[in-house]
Amino acid sequence: MPRLTCRLTDRLRRWAPALLLLAAPLTLAADEPPRWDAAGASNPLLPGYFADPSIVRDGGRWYVFATIDPWGDDRLGLWTSDNGRDWRFSTPEWPTKRAATSPTSGDSKVWAPSVVRAVNGRWYMYVSVGSEVWVGSAPSPAGPWRDANGGKPLIKRDFAPAYHMIDAEAFVDDDGRAYLYWGSGLNWVNGHCFVVRLKPDMVTFDGTPRDVTPANYFEGPFMMKAHGRYLLTYSDGNTTRDTYKVRYAVGATPFGPFKEAADSPILQTDAARDIVSPGHHAIFRSGSASYILYHRQALPWPQHGDAVLRQVAVDRLTIRRDGTLAPVRPTHGSAVAGFAAARDRGLRWQPVGDGAHAADDNYATLWRAPANAVGTLTADLGSVRQVKGSRLRPEFATRSYRYAIEASRDGKRWTRLAAPRERSGSPIMLRHAVTARYLRLTVATPGAGLWEWSID
Known part of the structure; x- marks a missing residue:
């Protein structure tokens, strides 16, 4: 299958003006509920705030590497799944901000990974740390990941000072030759896209980098090949507003020249359907179908x-027979046919009181504890039945939350199953074998958000 293939002192300098100019809120008719506020919505794919995703498959398992929002973290986020629908969060051991920083990198965080398998069988990650590109390698997407360039950046910040040296994306052609694309703009002025061929070690440049910038290019290049044509897809616009979008240009070689397609852009804001600023994507295949993985507001x-x-x-994503791309219709509730079925929701339950958003199988909606108090959620299973445990998907997988669980057969007499203590991750697993009709979850972290509570 083909390669399964944005960023605040530095980033603040680039984005701060836009943060003061956020567009007005999207509005809906008074009698029309939000289109994304529906049970069973399978997009967003991941429970939490992540961006700039890269996706690969190895040994029957999917791996999504992504920037941790807001604006990056000291490490990357890694989500793994055996079915493409139920995901578990972790952080790879490399890169970290501490381990991948040079005197010229700046103090921005870790973001925008690209992971690819080379013809030598090893996996390589090209990742932005600060305003530079670093490269690491591993025997598997699961790791262990290690720096592959002697503890120094592959592309330094001063390579082209007028642009951001970030958003590197690797592409392996049919003949096994590898190429690296990168580049972003500053202060929301469009950037430049550079490309260089890589030697078989996937680290050394094989020649001099070339500027192959197509029209309307800002950042996030992703190369793909279809029906003998090279399609350079990329992001344009402002991700803090509603102008971010995915465009593409066509060339005869990996070096172009690239001409923007007549039907570009292919993915953009659809205010009527509450799709805001989709972009910085990866394109991949599952079975016989193609897909686009991207972030949106x-x-x-x-x-x-x-x-x-x-x-x-x-x-x-539809790739036409002439090697062009059809516009993407972004979804909130699709099952994403061919990639993944419905999520594993466990036992169905009804909230007692205000808790519907924790039981609607929708990662666009949150239940939230009071800002200055402990919050409680009570689940009614409908009858007395055996329960094995709970899976909690908190708002931020990288933060710690305090949870406790109680059980009851009649909703009056309660037995504590798990005492309050701090936990982190996603999903957070609570084992509490019991026979009960009601479960009561205490969230002892004021203001904590919860995407979903699954009961097994």
């Missing part, structure tokens, strides 16, 4: 304050 949008929080979604 979390809902409701805009967020309070100056936060820009994005979520990862996946949709079908």
